[in-house]
Amino acid sequence: MPCGSIPFIIEAMAEKIDPITTVINADSQTLVTWSENYSVGIEHIDNQHKELVSLTNELYRACLAKNDTFEAVFKETMSRMVEYVRYHFKAEMELLEKSNFPDLQNHKMQHDQLIFDILEAVREYNEGKKFVPNNFVRTLKDWIFSHIAFYDQAYAPYVRDYLQSRE
Numbered sequence: 547m548p549c550g551s552i553p554f555i556i557e558a559m560a561e562k563i564d565p566i567t568t569v570i571n572a573d574s575q576t577l578v579t580w581s582e583n584y585s586v587g588i589e590h591i592d593n594q595h596k597e598l599v600s601l602t603n604e605l606y607r608a609c610l611a612k613n614d615t616f617e618a619v620f621k622e623t624m625s626r627m628v629e630y631v632r633y634h635f636k637a638e639m640e641l642l643e644k645s646n647f648p649d650l651q652n653h654k655m656q657h658d659q660l661i662f663d664i665l666e667a668v669r670e671y672n673e674g675k676k677f678v679p680n681n682f683v684r685t686l687k688d689w690i691f692s693h694i695a696f697y698d699q700a701y702a703p704y705v706r707d708y709l710q711s712r713e
């Protein structure tokens with residue numbers, strides 16, 4: 547599926563995703579909560595996705611804390627996020643290759659695009675261009691968790707079959 551379809555897919559998924567990812571209330575320090583609806587039925591991938599939930603919430607909390615430490619905390623959390631997203635995507639791609647997942651190239655393209663978008667945002671932030679951290683975290687959250695809820699579900703049966711065949 548071409549990358550151009552992603553906004554449409556996200557829109558189409560919005561109804562399904564909203565109940566999961568909606569901010570609980572205005573005072574909440576939590577932007578996203580883990581739900582079994584996100585599960586791909588592969589324990590170590592689910593654990594990595596849970597780590598993305600907690601990093602996203604950390605970034606969100608960094609944005610809420612509008613104090614002197616904001617910049618340092620935001621930068622440090624962003625760099626851990628980039629590192630973890632890379633680590634997780636690499637782990638996923640290795641599994642997809644071993645499982646002969648037929649849509650592997652498209653999946654890889656989406657991962658590459660997300661990494662590119664994050665690095666672009668980091669660059670803009672570092673260059674002092676107009677950058678609204680709060681908006682960035684919300685967009686990041688939408689992208690990552692739409693991807694998990696929709697595209698990662700597509701590979702799940704292939705990877706589960708592969709892992710079972712090795713038992």
Ligand SMILES: [Fe+2]
Pocket residue numbers: 638653657693697698
């Ligand atoms: Fe993925």
